[in-house]
Amino acid sequence: MAETILELLDISKSFEMTHALKNMSLELKAGEVHAIVGENGAGKSTMIKIMTGVHKPTSGEIRIDGQARTLSGTQAAREAGIAAMYQEPMVFPDLDVAENIFISARNKGLFLKPTQQRQAARALVTRLGMSLDVELAASGLTLAEQQIVEIARALSEDVRVLIMDEPTASLSAYEASQLRRIAKTLAQEGVAVVYISHRLEEIFEIADRVTVIRDGGHISTRPISETTADLMIAEMVGRDVGNYFAKIPGTATDTVALKVRNLAVDDVFEGVNFDLHKGEVLCFSGLVGARRTDVALALFGVKPATRGTIEVNGTAVEIRHPKQAMDIGIAYVSEDRRKLGLAMPMSIQSNTSLATLGKFLRRFGLLDRAEERNVAEAFRKRLNIRTPNVDIAVGTLSGGNQQKVMLAKWLNMEPEILIFDEPTRGIDVGAKAEVHELIREFAKAGGAALVISSDLPEVMALGDRNLVMREGRQMGVIASENATQEKIMALATGQQNLREAS
Amino acid sequence: MTRMMEKLSPQTLRILALLAVLLVILLFFSLVIPNYLNGRLFNRISSSVAIMALIATAQTLVIITRNIDLSIGSILGFVAFATGSLVTNNPDLGPVPLVLYSITIGACFGAINGVLVAFVRVPSIIVTLGTMALFRSVLVEYSDAKSITTSNLPQWLVEFPNTVLFSIGQMQFRAAFVAAVIVVLIVHLALTRLNAARKLYAIGSNPEAAEMAGINIHKTVFVAFVLSGALAGLGGFMFLARFGTITVVAGLGFELKSVAASVVGGVNIFGGSGTVIGALIGAILVDVIETSLVRWQLVSEFWREAVLGALILLSVAADAVLMRRFISLRRKRPKSDPIPEKTSVLDGEAR
Numbered sequence: 001m002a003e004t005i006l007e008l009l010d011i012s013k014s015f016e017m018t019h020a021l022k023n024m025s026l027e028l029k030a031g032e033v034h035a036i037v038g039e040n041g042a043g044k045s046t047m048i049k050i051m052t053g054v055h056k057p058t059s060g061e062i063r064i065d066g067q068a069r070t071l072s073g074t075q076a077a078r079e080a081g082i083a084a085m086y087q088e089p090m091v092f093p094d095l096d097v098a099e100n101i102f103i104s105a106r107n108k109g110l111f112l113k114p115t116q117q118r119q120a121a122r123a124l125v126t127r128l129g130m131s132l133d134v135e136l137a138a139s140g141l142t143l144a145e146q147q148i149v150e151i152a153r154a155l156s157e158d159v160r161v162l163i164m165d166e167p168t169a170s171l172s173a174y175e176a177s178q179l180r181r182i183a184k185t186l187a188q189e190g191v192a193v194v195y196i197s198h199r200l201e202e203i204f205e206i207a208d209r210v211t212v213i214r215d216g217g218h219i220s221t222r223p224i225s226e227t228t229a230d231l232m233i234a235e236m237v238g239r240d241v242g243n244y245f246a247k248i249p250g251t252a253t254d255t256v257a258l259k260v261r262n263l264a265v266d267d268v269f270e271g272v273n274f275d276l277h278k279g280e281v282l283c284f285s286g287l288v289g290a291r292r293t294d295v296a297l298a299l300f301g302v303k304p305a306t307r308g309t310i311e312v313n314g315t316a317v318e319i320r321h322p323k324q325a326m327d328i329g330i331a332y333v334s335e336d337r338r339k340l341g342l343a344m345p346m347s348i349q350s351n352t353s354l355a356t357l358g359k360f361l362r363r364f365g366l367l368d369r370a371e372e373r374n375v376a377e378a379f380r381k382r383l384n385i386r387t388p389n390v391d392i393a394v395g396t397l398s399g400g401n402q403q404k405v406m407l408a409k410w411l412n413m414e415p416e417i418l419i420f421d422e423p424t425r426g427i428d429v430g431a432k433a434e435v436h437e438l439i440r441e442f443a444k445a446g447g448a449a450l451v452i453s454s455d456l457p458e459v460m461a462l463g464d465r466n467l468v469m470r471e472g473r474q475m476g477v478i479a480s481e482n483a484t485q486e487k488i489m490a491l492a493t494g495q496q497n498l499r500e501a502s
Numbered sequence: 503m504t505r506m507m508e509k510l511s512p513q514t515l516r517i518l519a520l521l522a523v524l525l526v527i528l529l530f531f532s533l534v535i536p537n538y539l540n541g542r543l544f545n546r547i548s549s550s551v552a553i554m555a556l557i558a559t560a561q562t563l564v565i566i567t568r569n570i571d572l573s574i575g576s577i578l579g580f581v582a583f584a585t586g587s588l589v590t591n592n593p594d595l596g597p598v599p600l601v602l603y604s605i606t607i608g609a610c611f612g613a614i615n616g617v618l619v620a621f622v623r624v625p626s627i628i629v630t631l632g633t634m635a636l637f638r639s640v641l642v643e644y645s646d647a648k649s650i651t652t653s654n655l656p657q658w659l660v661e662f663p664n665t666v667l668f669s670i671g672q673m674q675f676r677a678a679f680v681a682a683v684i685v686v687l688i689v690h691l692a693l694t695r696l697n698a699a700r701k702l703y704a705i706g707s708n709p710e711a712a713e714m715a716g717i718n719i720h721k722t723v724f725v726a727f728v729l730s731g732a733l734a735g736l737g738g739f740m741f742l743a744r745f746g747t748i749t750v751v752a753g754l755g756f757e758l759k760s761v762a763a764s765v766v767g768g769v770n771i772f773g774g775s776g777t778v779i780g781a782l783i784g785a786i787l788v789d790v791i792e793t794s795l796v797r798w799q800l801v802s803e804f805w806r807e808a809v810l811g812a813l814i815l816l817s818v819a820a821d822a823v824l825m826r827r828f829i830s831l832r833r834k835r836p837k838s839d840p841i842p843e844k845t846s847v848l849d850g851e852a853r
Binding site for chain 1: 512694695696697698699700701703704706707708710711712713714715716717718770774775
């Protein structure tokens, strides 16, 4: 095969305590489409950031054309001919298409040459086999068109390695096929295309080689002809035995707490059907773009459902706003603690009472600080939040303790149905086990829990049943006694249909 | 009509919309104020706009990069005083060294802002809120409670702003106004024709993408602040020439006026878009309203500020409505794809 352009040798990267990459190796050759697959959190995005100069590796070596190189920043990576394209393209909404394409071009001279630039832009767009008005402001482009702009930008800089991160996750089938055609064409022109995707069928269509990564490390690299979907899935999920959590016995009752039929949000997800029983833990599995969070947001009224029915305790309800959801006993613990979960500079005490301030109001609307403190202290003991006192800012706590404060906030509402979105993302193993126990306790006391998780061992240990989603569709529900990681992954990647699974 | 619309860029449309609003306001005041539209009105407004245009341009450069410069008024005040005292002590200095001196001091102050914002990475609103007070205090200390007076200034300097270069009817085109317009035009040409200027817009439009595109954000933002300071310094020179008497309160409140002029002139306060020609018209618009209100008998002194605020809001609203009209006229042509909604933070997994 052709010569090697870029090599990663034993690259490690750690952020404070967590190791995002451990001795990762990768070799990219000119003219190949190199697919990279791995679970959520396997280290793909960190690897991209190392290659594009955003992060510097903690140890290891990057070689370009056989020479060891240090990428001092994004500019250096671009000069070396390495460009990346993201699921959400990096465009400048206020600039037009031509300006967007040539924004990082060098040696352009002092003056803008709009006519010349537009001609060059048209030529690039045509070379990609697309038609696009290059004088249009980028704010008016569709997602697919914005990606075309990004590819054209990379081409304008004589790209040698083009990294495409989940490029088709939000595209329509037709747009996705066009994008794959472009990726293939670029490879034929000698570019090394790194193609990251959860859609295994895409990989079989265009990739020349496939690398599987897991837990920040390299697992295998094979020519596409020597691998199968089953093999890839097995390698993606295979873990050391030590990482498994003990299976906790279920406490599900026969009473249905939440009944969801044909739930849909137009153009986002559709056909979601399930019964959630009191005392049950139902897990939602799936990969990036499966739209699980959107189901949760619909149930919590943040982005209300456009079709389908929701019944809570046998009564049909319509949920148009989070307030309504809370009034009927639904709470939602967000995956994004920083943005949607906690007020980081505020104290534990204030965060605990945030969703239920009404409970703490006394005469004249004054806040009962003493009662607030008592409740916060009670939760601190019950949830084992490790902190000297409840006055300190939540932002200073560890991830696991932050998660517990968030739980306290919602448990204080005494919900009947609790939706957890990635409850253990980014927290250490010990805290994970504690959070699992809390979820279990909640269910045992008669609550109904819905847990969205990308962590397969967690799903296996925690869930009484698993609902698997893929690209906005429900792929199946597997009872925990029948579930294996491979089965879930096969559904999540679309390698197995509903009938075979159940 | 519609075909002509298609050919014009959104920026040009915005300027047309602003001019339309300006025209309506002039017509309105000419109805309620007797003897309104005459040469004196033009002369009065063009004189004060000469200074405002410069600082609105300075502010626009910074706002485009998604920042703000609240120290402009203090820089202008300090430069006016410092230049005044330099020429008081050295009456033989000609215009070139004086202008260079003003611009250099302004640029130095701008560089202080720039370092703190771009390299120390303190939000610009905090940095310039601090330096606004700081630069003003430096002026108080430096001036030692003295003032610059017109009598100490060389004759050419005092006469410069009011020198009539040419007249059209009663309208006198005075040197200060013409000079300011020329500066605005130069900056406008630079912003629209220079490659480097695209970086300013790119950073304001999407800072993350700008970083990914290999643009040196820190350097570019720093340069924007230095240029802003330099233009404020030039404004200080104009201020000295026009008023002659400079005290420690020179330029007080100009920072907010410059923001008002920019925003009224269609500069997006969140960065990424806007023109200095727009800012110039914005400055004229604010000044016309301000000056005319003084002469409008119906509005008492106490209500003047309120009416000014209301009219500014009204003209911004009118401008926004007009822009939408223009754009919908342009959109009439068939377009295959709808505009995608920007994905919100709530899109969890979609990211």
